[in-house]
Amino acid sequence: MVVSIKDAELRRIIQIMKERGESLTSYREGFLKRRITNRLRKNRVSDAEEYIRLLRRSSTEVKALKEELSINVTEFFRDPPVWAAILPVMCKLLEKKNSIQIWSAGTASGEEAYSLAITAVKALKRIEGGFNPAALRRFSILGTDISQNDLREAENGIYPEIRIRNLSMSDRRYFFIEKEPGWYQIRDEIKRRVIFRRDDLSRSRATKKMDLILCRNVMIYLSREMIEEIWKNIRNLTTSGAYVVVGRSETMIPQEREYFDVIDPLNRIYRRT
Ligand SMILES: C[S@@+](CC[C@H](N)C(=O)[O-])C[C@H]1O[C@@H](n2cnc3c(N)ncnc32)[C@H](O)[C@@H]1O
Structure with missing residues (x-):
């Protein structure tokens, strides 16, 4: 019934x-x-x-x-075309700055935050023409969510194969260890670049300025007032040249248009003016 x-x-x-x-x-x-x-x-x-x-x-x-x-459907590299567009954004940021701060807001069980770390490694390889492990210090990722249960999973960093289905075989080998058949653990060197913390976006305690913020597939469930609050917060945590990415069925609210340029309308990528 x-x-x-x-x-x-x-x-x-x-x-x-x-x-x-x-x-x-x-x-x-x-x-x-x-x-x-x-x-x-x-x-x-x-x-x-x-x-x-x-x-x-x-x-x-x-x-x-x-x-x-707290709906928490997610996976590594959710919406692959968006991630293909995030890679050049990450390259631009790393070319401009020696170290960058990235925030995955509403990260759920961590797949988005770790996808950002993997993308940062790929960006470093591309701009430096190879990979030097010391370069890992050039980025830090903060993953936050309201759900403590999800964050526990994020901290464990162990995922069933279905959640990494968007990764090539070589990326799976490079970034994960197969713990047992069908279960993959993100490698320690990558894990160390990501910090998880509980944070409610309606009264966020985040204060650090960010170079790239992903807040994807979170706002679709939230009220208008809350969305306005989140955008205000995003604006306060970014300075000129920082990028923001929201979900493919989300969009920037009209009040924010003067603060952000639309860089990629399809993939919902914005840049702070
Ligand atoms: C559908 S998941 C999106 C995960 C990831 N961003 C992605 O796109 O794959 C939405 C996440 O938003 C989180 N969330 C919902 N309301 C929130 C709030 N007020 N503050 C922080 N996180 C929230 C949920 O707990 C959930 O993990």
């Missing part, structure tokens, strides 16, 4: 979550209702009233609902 969540029920759920210290105001309503319905199904609860009672008495359910809201 498909249960639909009424507006009044949604408001009560938002209120209960708020009392438990979890703000849901940053999500779109339709998205919230769909995710809450998933929790009803998983708990085999057939009406919203019963779910509200469950939420009131169970802190485990409060956590589970919060996790349910």
Whole structure:
């Protein structure tokens, strides 16, 4: 049976979550209702009233609902054409600066952050005409997400084969160790260039200026106010010449047009003016 969540029920759920210290105001309503319905199904609860009672008495359910809201579908080099366009961007940055700072905001289980590290190695090889391990110090990557569970996976850096399906065989051998059949661990030298930290984009604590920010497939689930907040934050964390990449079904909001040039409209790459 498909249960639909009424507006009044949604408001009560938002209120209960708020009392438990979890703000849901940053999500779109339709998205919230769909995710809450998933929790009803998983708990085999057939009406919203019963779910509200469950939420009131169970802190485990409060956590589970919060996790349910953090959609975390991802993989290495998700949307390969975008990554083909990120490589020359990375080369430009590394040609201009001795060391660059990169942020994967909403990194989920780390695939995006590690893809950035792999791309940085490729960019270094291209501009230096070979690879010197000392050059790894020329980039640092910060991966952040709201989901602690995802970040634990990111820190482990071990992935099933399906998540690295976009990598060639030679890249798999170069950047990973096959731990056991079908499971790949990112190599330590690459892993050391990436730091993971919990950060909620609605009240982000990031302060360091960034040369490249990826915030992909995060904003599609969020409310208008939250998207505006994130863009403001991105603007504050970038200076002229820095690049920003969002998801292929996301776009820059009109208020930001004066601060960013559109470099690649298809792949959603922008540069700070
Ligand atoms: C679909 S994944 C995208 C992962 C990766 N960026 C990609 O494009 O493959 C969306 C991620 O955004 C995170 N997220 C959602 N709301 C967030 C918030 N307020 N602050 C930080 N991360 C958030 C989720 O936990 C989830 O891991």
